[in-house]
Structures are given as structure tokens and as C-alpha cells.
Amino acid sequence: MRTLLVATTNPGKLREIRALMAGVPVHLIGLADVPPIEEPEETGTTFDENARLKARYYAAQTGLWTVAEDSGLVIDALDGEPGVRSARFLRPDATYAERFEEIYRRLNARPGRPRTARFVAALASVDRGEVVYETTGIIEGEIAEWPSGSGGFGYDPIFFYRPYGKTLADVSEADKIAVAHRGVAFRNFAAWVIERLKREVR
Numbered sequence: 616m617r618t619l620l621v622a623t624t625n626p627g628k629l630r631e632i633r634a635l636m637a638g639v640p641v642h643l644i645g646l647a648d649v650p651p652i653e654e655p656e657e658t659g660t661t662f663d664e665n666a667r668l669k670a671r672y673y674a675a676q677t678g679l680w681t682v683a684e685d686s687g688l689v690i691d692a693l694d695g696e697p698g699v700r701s702a703r704f705l706r707p708d709a710t711y712a713e714r715f716e717e718i719y720r721r722l723n724a725r726p727g728r729p730r731t732a733r734f735v736a737a738l739a740s741v742d743r744g745e746v747v748y749e750t751t752g753i754i755e756g757e758i759a760e761w762p763s764g765s766g767g768f769g770y771d772p773i774f775f776y777r778p779y780g781k782t783l784a785d786v787s788e789a790d791k792i793a794v795a796h797r798g799v800a801f802r803n804f805a806a807w808v809i810e811r812l813k814r815e816v817r
Contacts, residue, residue: 616640616641616642617641617642617680617812618641618642618644618679618680619636619641619642619643619644619679619680619681619682619808620644620645620646620649620673620674620677620679620680620681620682621643621644621645621646621681621682621683622646622669622670622672622673622681622682622683623645623646623683623684624645624646624647625768627767627768627769628684628768628797629645630788631788631792631797631798631801632797632801634788634792635792635797635798635801635802635805636801636804636805636808638805638809639805639808639809639812640809640812641808641812644679646673649677649679652673652676652677655668655669655672655673657669657685657699659685659699660699661699661737662685662686662687662699662735662736662737662751663685663737663739663749663751664685665685665699665737666683666684666685666737666738666739666749667683667739667741667746667749669683669685669739670682670683670739670740670741670746671739671741671746674741674742674744675744680740680741680742680743681740681741681742682738682739682740682804683738683739683740683741684736684737684738684739684797684800684801685699685736685737686701686734686735686736686737686796686797687699687700687701687702687734687735688701688732688733688734688769688770688774689732689733689734689735690718690722690730690731690732690758691728691729691730691731691732692721692722692725692728692729692730692731692758693718693721693722693725696721697714697718701769701770704717705717711769711770711772712762714770715762715770715772715773718758718773719761722758729757730757730758731755731756731757732755732756732757732758732774733753733754733755733756733796734753734754734756734770734774734795734796734797735751735752735753735796736751736752736753736796736797736799736800737749737750737751737800738750738751738752738800738801738803738804740804747811748804748807748808750800750803750804750807751800752795752796752797752798752799752800752801752803753796753799754776754794754795754796754799756774756775756776756777756783757774757775757777758773758774758775759772759773759774759775759782761773762782762784763781763782763784763785764781764782764783764784764785764786765784766783766784766785766786766787766788766791767783767784767788767791771783771784771791772784772785776794778794779794783795
């Protein structure tokens with residue numbers, strides 16, 4: 616069974632990804648399972664560029680088949696912010712409560728602007744030095760009137776998903792994964808991996 620490195624230290628992301636890849640015959644590990652590696656500087660201007668950069672970097676550092684994703688929240692009224700800087704928005708060590716406060720402050724300064732937003736997850740996989748697969752998952756929603764819910768992680772408490780009538784932090788993990796950006800991207804990837812492994816054993 617081949618080992619697949621998921622290039623993340625975020626336990627929430629890894630938990631979701633393990634659930635999404637549960638039926639795939641690979642040995643899934645995270646960055647916590649390999650010797651410490653200094654994080655690369657995410658210099659890309661798009662989610663796609665950063666996902667590719669991270670996948671190439673960690674594959675080169677470990678020699679392992681690697682999958683990386685870059686994801687974030689895009690808010691139309693804020694001209695796409697926090698976007699690719701979602702994990703570093705405000706400042707790298709800011710709490711999400713602080714980030715929420717800043718987002719609401721900026722939205723309140725622009726009354727009348729639409730509160731439409733989306734989560735984007737770009738995924739890239741690198742094996743033996745080559746990008747072998749890329750995909751993107753998107754979920755459309757809007758910024759909630761106020762944060763709500765204790766589930767999920769990151770920006771989930773302020774992301775209102777109208778078909779559920781709730782924020783993504785107010786729904787079960789299974790319901791979130793069924794529709795969310797990372798779920799879309801990793802379901803696509805899981806299907807591709809299964810087909811790839813079948814071809815390799817033929």
C-alpha cells in the first residue's frame with residue numbers, strides 16, 4: 616500500500632480529509648507523522664498556485680507522494696479578502712474571533728454591499744516530482760449576521776449556507792463535508808486515486 620502525505624498540520628483539516636479518503640487504499644499520513652519541516656513561504660497569488668507550491672515543496676522534502684490544498688474564504692464586499700491570506704488574515708497569530716471582528720467591522724463600513732461569499736479549496740498532488748492531479752472545490756454562501764455554532768473550524772461560524780439555513784459551524788461534520796469546498800475537492804481526488812491505483816496494478 617502506497618503512503619500518501621497530506622501536507623497539513625491543521626488537525627481539523629486532517630480529520631475531514633481522513634473521512635473523505637476513508638475508502639481509498641492508501642496509507643494516509645500528515646505532517647505531524649514526518650520529521651519537522653520548515654513551512655514554505657506561500658508566495659502564490661491564487662489558491663491554485665499555493666496548492667501547487669506546497670505539494671511540490673513537501674514532496675521534495677520528504678520524497679513522498681504528496682497532496683496539498685490551499686483554501687480560504689472569499690468575500691465579495693471585501694474585494695475578495697481574506698482570500699489566499701485567510702490563514703494569516705489580520706496577522707498570523709490572530710484568533711478567529713479577532714478575524715471575525717475585523718471582517719464585520721469592514722462589512723459595516725460598506726453598508727449595502729452584498730454579503731455573498733464562497734469557500735474555495737484548490738488541491739494539487741505531486742508524485743515523483745510531477746504534478747499528477749489538480750482540482751478545485753467551491754461552496755457558495757454568504758456572511759452570517761453574526762457568528763454561530765461550535766462545530767467545524769476556521770471561518771465556519773460566519774459562513775451561512777442557505778440550503779441548510781445555518782452556518783457551517785451549526786451543522787454536523789457529515790453534513791458539512793457533504794457540501795463544503797474541501798469535501799468536493801477531496802472526493803474528486805479520492806475517485807482519481809482509486810482509478811490510478813487500479814491502473815498501476817494492471
